[in-house]
Amino acid sequence: MSRHLRLALVQAPAESLDDFAAGxxxxxxxxxxxxxxVYPELHLCSLGADRMTEEEYYAAYAEPLDGPRGARLAELAREHGVWLVPGTVLERADDGRVYNTAVVYGPDGALVATYRKIFTWRPYEPMCVGREFVVFDIPGTGRVGLSICYDSWYPEVTRHLAWMGAELVVNVVQTATAGRAQEIPVVQANAIVNQVWVASVNGASPTAQGRSLLVDPEGHTQVAAVGTEDATLLSVVDFDRVAATRKFGTAGDSWPWDFFKADDTPLELPLYNGRIDPATWRPAISPETPAALLPEGPVVHRRPAPEGDPA
Known part of the structure; x- marks a missing residue:
């Protein structure tokens, strides 16, 4: 049975929670x-931000994930029976620290995943940084990884999510600068070198520069917004394309996850004070992947997603 997911990427300007619910x-x-x-980064935490001090901004928008805003988002996901990524929110942790956090609600309203942005856009983003990569499973379909805006500029993020078994990486963005032009090929490169789907969802004008897109595991753009207008991009993600691309090769001639042989010595990585070990190079495989598409030879596969609160 094929594994398909109908995906909506909402390229919209920032809005209030009430307007978000109505929209x-x-x-x-x-x-x-x-x-x-999927909505853009800080979609519900941007109105008026350009006129606020940091203290005023946090006072206006930062709250615990189980606060009133979280309860309402959970209810909206439950009302519509959807997997909902309302962008990111300002999360005030128990210790008072504030994070830029992506949240995912399931069709039953449960908060199924939270991810604190690791690579904040310094020096312009004052929020604390996260330190954990996050993936979650959509039962019967596949595994999804989370990244936020500037994370995409660091290939370690997408590669680690792919290694954890992500077949689709959702990258929520709020880029209001000319740098959006550079983000487009970065998104395509992350998809190509990791053989995964990547969805990059930017805000619309006047909040951000738009040009949202979905890229398949071979780097082809499936759907894209050419401008900055408010738009909803629809596409169907075929999760089996990931395993098929890895099995038969990108463009039929490239197998990056199958490069190492069992008797290859580890490759030292002095940049990381670490190494690539051929025994652990291959990524996890989603439990939903058909047996016919599993790679041959040693593989780290069907590893479950992390348990507990991933943030």
């Missing part, structure tokens, strides 16, 4: 209805 209801009643709905 989501409208989108889910239209042909834009989807199973996984």
């Amino acid at each position: 989501l209801r409208a989108r889910m009643k239209s042909p834009n209805a989807a199973q996984l709905v």
Whole structure:
């Protein structure tokens, strides 16, 4: 049985929670209805931010994930029966620290994954940095990894998510600068070298520079916004394309995850004070992957997603 997911990438300007709720209801009643709905970075935490001090900004938007905002987002996911990524929110942790955190709610309203941005856009983003990579499973479909905006500029992030078994990496973005032009090929490169789907969802004007896109495991753009307008991009993600690309090769002639042989010596990586060990190079395989698409030879496969609160 094939593993398909109807995906909606919502390229919209920042809005209030009330407007977000109304807009989501409208989108889910239209042909834009989807199973996984993704909004841009800080989508609900940007209105008026340019006129606030850091203290005022945190006072206006930072709250615990189980606070009133979280409860309402959970209810919206449950109401529409969707996997909902409402962008990122300002999370105030128990110790008072504030993080830029991506949240994922399941169709039953449960908070299924949280990811604190690791590579904040310094010096312009004052939020604390996270230190854990996060993936989550959509039962019967596949595994999804989370990254936030500037994370995409660091190839270690996407590679680690792919190694953890992510078949689709959701990268939520709020780029309001000319740098969006450079992010497009970076997104394609991350998809190509890791043989995964990558969805990069940027905000619309006047919040950000748009040009959201979905790239397949061979680097082909499946759907894209050419401008900065408010738009909902729809596509169907075929998770089996990941395993097929790895089995038969990107463009039929490249197998980066199968490079090492069992008797190869480890490759020292002085940059990381570490190494690539051929015995652990291959990525995890989603438990949903059909047996016919599993690679031959040694493989780290069908490893479960991390348990507990990933953040």
